Amino acid sequence: MDTGTHVVMGVALGGLATLDPAVQADPALFNAVLIGTIVGSQAPDCDTVLKLRNNAVYIRHHRGITHSVPAVALWGISIPSLIYLFSPEVSFLHLWLWTFLAVILHVFVDIFNAYGTQAYRPFSHRWVAYGFINTFDPYIFALHIAGIVAWNLGASPGLMWLLIYFVIALYYVKRYFDKRELVRLIHEYFDDVEQIATSPTIQQNIWKIAITTPTNYYVGRAENGHITILDEFVNKPIDYRDPVVKKALTDHNIKAFLSFSPVYRYEMSYHDEYTEVRFIDLRYRSQGRYPFVAIAQIDDEHGEENLEILNSYTGWVFTEEKLQNKLSPMTESKS
Numbered sequence: 227m228d229t230g231t232h233v234v235m236g237v238a239l240g241g242l243a244t245l246d247p248a249v250q251a252d253p254a255l256f257n258a259v260l261i262g263t264i265v266g267s268q269a270p271d272c273d274t275v276l277k278l279r280n281n282a283v284y285i286r287h288h289r290g291i292t293h294s295v296p297a298v299a300l301w302g303i304s305i306p307s308l309i310y311l312f313s314p315e316v317s318f319l320h321l322w323l324w325t326f327l328a329v330i331l332h333v334f335v336d337i338f339n340a341y342g343t344q345a346y347r348p349f350s351h352r353w354v355a356y357g358f359i360n361t362f363d364p365y366i367f368a369l370h371i372a373g374i375v376a377w378n379l380g381a382s383p384g385l386m387w388l389l390i391y392f393v394i395a396l397y398y399v400k401r402y403f404d405k406r407e408l409v410r411l412i413h414e415y416f417d418d419v420e421q422i423a424t425s426p427t428i429q430q431n432i433w434k435i436a437i438t439t440p441t442n443y444y445v446g447r448a449e450n451g452h453i454t455i456l457d458e459f460v461n462k463p464i465d466y467r468d469p470v471v472k473k474a475l476t477d478h479n480i481k482a483f484l485s486f487s488p489v490y491r492y493e494m495s496y497h498d499e500y501t502e503v504r505f506i507d508l509r510y511r512s513q514g515r516y517p518f519v520a521i522a523q524i525d526d527e528h529g530e531e532n533l534e535i536l537n538s539y540t541g542w543v544f545t546e547e548k549l550q551n552k553l554s555p556m557t558e559s560k561s
Contacts, residue, residue, distance in 0.1 A: 227332075227335050227336060227339065227359075227361060227362070227363075227366075228361055228362045229268070229271065230362070230367065231335075231362065231363070231366060231367050231370070232267045232268055232271065232332055233264065233267065233268065234367065234370035234371065234374065235267050235328075235331060235332070235335070235370065236263045236264035236265070236266065236267030236268065236328055237260075237263070237264060237370070237374055238370055238373060238374075238387050238390070238391070239263040239267065239324060239327060239328050239331065239387075240256075240259060240260035240263045240264065240324075241373070241377055241383030241384065241386070241387045242383070242384060242387040242388060242391070243256070243259045243260075243263065243320075243324045243384075244256065244382075244383050244384040245384035245385075245388065246320060246323075246324070248317055248320045249320055249324070250384070252316065252317070254313060254315060254316050255313075255316040255317055255320060255321065257313075258309050258310075258313045258316045258321050259320065259321055259324045259325070261309055262305055262306050262309055262321055262324060262325030262328065263324055263325060263327075263328040264328075265305050265309075265325070265328075266301060266302070266305050266325040266326070266327075266328030266329040266332070267328045267329070267331065267332050268332075269292075269301045269305060269329060269332070270289075270292045270293045270297065270298070270301065270329065270332050270333055270336075271289075271292070271332075272292060273288050273289070273290070273291075273292045274288065281479070281482070281539070281540050281541035282478045282479045282481075282482035282483075282540055283482070285482045285483065285485075285486050285540060285541070289336060289341065289342065289343040289344065290343075290344045290347070291344070291347060293332075293333045293336065293343040293344060293345050293347075294344060294345065294346075294347035294348060295345075295346070295347065295348065295349070296347075296348065298329050298330060298333055301329040302322065302325060302326035302329050302330070303322065303326075305325050305329070306318065306321045306322040306325040306326070309321060309325075333345050335359070337354045337355065337356060338356045338357075338358060338359040338398070338401075339355065339356075339357065339359050339360060339361045339426075340355055340357045340361070340423070340424065340425040340426070340509060341355060341361060342354050342355025342356075342357075343355075353486065353488065355488075356402075356405075357405065357423065357424040357425060357426065358401045358402055358404065358405035358424065358426055359398065359401055359426060360426045360427060360428055362428070363428075364428055365397060366394060366397070369390050369393065369394060370390070372390075373386060373387055373390045401426070404430075405424055405426075405433075407451070408424060408433055408435070408448055408451075409422055409424075411448070411451060411453060412435065412437060412453065415453055416437060416439060416444070417439070418439050418440055419437060419438070419439055420438045420439060420440060421437070421438040421488065421489060422435065422436075422437055422438075423435065423436040423437075423488060423489045423508075423509050425509055425510070431449055431450050432447060432448070432449050433447065433448040433449075434446075434447055434509065434510075434511065435447065435448055435453070436489045436508040436509050438461065438489055439461065440461065441460070441461055442458055442459065442460060442461050443458070443459040443460075443461055443489065443491055443508055444457070444458055445457040445458075445459075445508050445511050456511065457508075457511070459491050459508075460491075461491075462491065462492070464492060469526075469530040469533060470494070470501050470503065470524050470526055470533065471492075471494070471503060473522075473524050473533040473535065474503035474522035474524060474535070474538075476535075477522045477535050477538045478538070479520050479521075479522065479538040479539055479540040480503075480505065480520050480522050480538065480540070482520070482540055483505050483507070483519075483520030483540045484505065484520075487505070487507045487509075487518070488509075489507070489508050489509060490505050490506055490507050490508055491505075491506050491508060492504060492505045492506070493506070499525065499527065500523045500524055500525050500526065500527075500536055501523070501524050501526050502521060502522070502523050502524075503521070503522050503524065504519060504520070504521045505519065505520040505521075506518075506519050507519070512544070515544065517542045517543055517544045518541070518542055519539075519540065519541075519543060519549070520538070520539070520540035521538060521539050521540070521549070522535055522537075522538040523535070523536045523537045523538065524536065
């Protein structure tokens with residue numbers, strides 16, 4: 227989920243904690259728990275700082291190890307321990323329980339959007355992305371804001387947040403069945419479906435879809451149960467025999483992209499001084515473009531034994547001009 231939703235979830239859990247008699251009876255413990263739930267609801271996303279290094283490192287590791295089973299356990303013990311240093315009079319057990327719940331909830335809700343997490347590490351490094359809740363869901367966010375306002379106006383926080391989270395749980399069930407119905411329709415529409423990537427939108431009745439079959443990729447949208455195919459591409463396997471492609475696959479930006487993207491196509495374009503290998507994620511079609519890409523420009527003028535990566539990039543680029551601006555310094559320096 228987005229940062230704002232995680233913040234309001236932390237506040238909500240602090241209110242829900244008042245159902246715990248120990249928290250309700252001890253104002254100091256309540257304050258400590260509220261701090262713990264807010265910090266715990268943000269902690270797994272500390273890897274956002276990796277953006278300061280480069281996109282490849284960020285893409286490869288965001289929602290990775292910080293959302294793993296060992297990390298959840300580490301956040302769950304380290305955050306309440308730090309708070310306890312400043313409030314040794316409170317019950318550590320209750321502080322730990324509610325803070326730990328906040329960390330678990332953060333990772334749990336992240337697995338339901340299209341981006342996903344590596345929540346099963348170290349048992350599995352695969353991305354877990356069930357794809358039926360939007361990264362920012364206005365209904366979930368609005369329910370939290372309404373709850374915070376009602377709390378400030380004097381509503382009993384424990385029972386109120388329990389009711390709100392019951393409604394949210396029902397909403398998750400609804401969205402699960404919405405996706406299941408969509409998957410059923412896709413299987414009726416296409417033969418030999420190998421993979422379906424769904425991306426819910428803010429609008430409840432509209433989904434983005436990317437479908438893989440043995441021969442083609444199909445990119446489209448589903449609206450009110452009607453599937454519209456917007457683009458179709460040949461499912462061309464990576465040619466590992468091509469030396470230029472093999473060289474591109476050694477690049478850190480390409481590796482980061484491939485470690486994250488479950489459905490993509492690739493293309494090659496040939497220029498006077500280099501060959502460009504471009505990988506394109508098919509899940510994020512926007513205004514007729516595919517903004518999440520990885521590119522490697524390979525100097526192949528001196529034979530297969532002397533291939534050199536001139537430049538590479540991975541990330542979100544919404545115009546070709548901006549992409550070329552990111553790539554041009556290296557390629558111009560060669561010319």
